[in-house]
Amino acid sequence: MAERKRTEIAELGEFGLIDRLTSRFSPSKGTTLKGAGDDAAVIDAGVGEALVVSTDSLFEGVDFDLTYFPMKHLGYKAVTVGVSDILAMNALPEQIMLSLGVSSKLSVEALDDFYEGVEFACRELGVDMVGGDTRASLTGFVIGITSVGRVRREALAYRSGAKLNDLICITGNLGAAYMGLHLLEREKRVLSDVKDPEPKFAGYEYLLEKYLKPRARKDIVESLAEEGIVPTSMTDLSDGLASDLMQICKSSKCGARIYLERIPIAKQTSAMAEELHSDPVVAALNGGEDHELLFTVPLSMQEKVMRMGGIDVIGHITAENTGAYLVTPDGSDIRLKAQGFKED
C-alpha cells in the first residue's frame, strides 16, 4: 500500500490551513446569514436583527504563561478576546460562555480569581456570562470562549466591504501589548534564579496593562452608531496590523497603502523598543494582541470619524491586485507580509 502523503501544518500557515479546512463547507440554512471567513458567524434573529457568534481559545504555554499572568487578569483578557470579535462585526456583545480545561495544578481559589476577572469584564461591558463547562485537562489550562452579540442587519460590518479610496482607520495605538509581553519575558529570564524576585516594571505599567488587561473597544462601536457611521469593512487587531489588514484586502478584493508615520505608537512602546534594540513599527505591524479595531469608511466620512476622537486614519484602499504596502517617510513602498502560524 502506498504511504499516504503527510503535509506539515507549518507548510500551509495558519490562514492557509483554515482556508483549506473550511473550504468544504458552504451554508445551506436560510438562517445562516454569514458562515466561516469573518470575525464571527451571523445568524438570523428576527425582523431586521442578527446575532453574531464567535469562538476563540487560549492555551497555556502558547497564549499565556501562568508564571507571570495573574489569573484575575487572564479572566478579564479572555472576555476581551472573545468580545473583540463581536465588536469587529460592529455588533454589541450580550452574552459569553466559557469552556475551561483545568489541570489539577490549579486550585479552586485560582479559578475563583479567574472568574472574578471574568465577572469584572462582564460588568464593565454589560455582558451576561451564560454558561459553559469545566473539564479536566491533562495538559495545562485551556480557555474556550464563545461570544454572542446583536446588531441591526444594516449595521453589520464584514471584512469584505472595503471600496476603492476608502480610508483605513485604527483605534488606540499599536505594539504596546507586544512590548508588554517582551518586558514580562525578559524579567522572567532575568529573575528565574532569584529567590524573591522584584521585577522592574516602573514606568512600563501601560505596556503591562495593554498585554495583561486589554480593554475591548465597545466605546468605538457605540460612537460609530452615535455618529451614524457604518464602516464598509472592519476587523479586530489581534494578529498584527499587517496580517489583519491583509485579511480585509483579501476579503474585499482590494489593495491598501498605509503610511508609516501615521501609525500611532505610544511613547512607552517606543521607549521599550529602544531599550530592547528593536523597531516599534515591527511590533505594531506584527506584534498582535492589540485588540483595537481596524476599519474602513468612505472618504466622505473623514470629518465625522475625526470628530469621534481616538481614531487615526493611516492610509487608504487601492484597486484589486495592487497589494498591501507600507509607505515610509522617504517615499519607498514596503510590501506587507502576514505573519505565520505561531508554532512554538
Place this chain on the structure above:
Amino acid sequence: MAERKRTEIAELGEFGLIDRLTSRFSPSKGTTLKGAGDDAAVIDAGVGEALVVSTDSLFEGVDFDLTYFPMKHLGYKAVTVGVSDILAMNALPEQIMLSLGVSSKLSVEALDDFYEGVEFACRELGVDMVGGDTRASLTGFVIGITSVGRVRREALAYRSGAKLNDLICITGNLGAAYMGLHLLEREKRVLSDVKDPEPKFAGYEYLLEKYLKPRARKDIVESLAEEGIVPTSMTDLSDGLASDLMQICKSSKCGARIYLERIPIAKQTSAMAEELHSDPVVAALNGGEDHELLFTVPLSMQEKVMRMGGIDVIGHITAENTGAYLVTPDGSDIRLKAQGFKED
C-alpha cells in the same frame, strides 16, 4: 503574610466546581432568556423564537485516545457532542463552530480527515459549519465546539420543569459506548507490544460505533414535535443516567424512582460486560457518553410517547427531598450517586 487557602478541584467535584464558579453570575440582559445551569443558554431571537447556544470541549488524553480513535470518527463525534446539548433543549441544531488546538504531531491530512467527519455529520443533521479557528497547541489535540439551535419558545424544554408523577423516558439503550471504550482500551493493552496488531472486534461492531460514532437524536426532537409533545424537562445522557437524572431532580426540585429491569441495555453490552466480569447496569448508570436523551412527560402522555417507538419509560418523578432511587427487581431501593470529575 498568611498563606492563602488551597482547595483541590477534586474536593468539590465537577458539578460542585461549576456551581461555585458560576454562582456569581446572574443574567441582566433582557435578551438572555436563560443563563448558566442548563444544557444550553437561551437567547431571544425575535417574536416567539429563541436561539439556544452551547459550548463543549474534548481533550486528547482525557476524552479520546488518538492511538485508536480514527480522526474521521472524532470529527463526527465532536458534532454529536455539540449538537446533543441543543437537542436536549428540544431545539433543532442549525449551526456549529469549531475551535481547534493542534499540535505539530498532527498532519494536514489528519485534519482533513477530521473535517471530513465533521462534514458528514453536518450533512446528516442538516447543520451549517460556520467558522471557528485553528491554533497551535503545545499539548495535544483540543476540540472546542459551539452549537446553535432554534426553537419556538413554548417548545423549550429545560432541566427544571419535571413535575410530581411525570414519566421518566429515555431513548435508545445505555452503556454501549462505555463498553466500546473498554473494548478499545483492552485491545490497546493487549496489542501494545505486537508489531502488526489485529484487534479482535468481530461481534462488537455495535459497541464500537456507539463509542466512536454516536448519532445525535435529532429524530427524537422531530418526533416529539410531530406528536405535539413538549417534555416537561429534558437533558442529554452524557455523564451517565445517574448523574444526568440527578441534574433534572436538582433543577426541578424533585425526586425520582427508576426501575432496574426497565433500563434498556443492548445484548452486545450485556455480553461484553459478562466477558469483562462487570455489571452492565453500572455501565448504564455511570458510563456516560451515550448521547441519548432523558426527558419527562406528564402521565397523560404515556400512550403518545409509546407510539413514537424507541423510547422506554423507566420510572417516575417523586416529591421534593425524596431523593433519586434505583429500584431493583427484589424491591430494594438503591440511592443514586453522581459520578465525580474525571481526574485522570
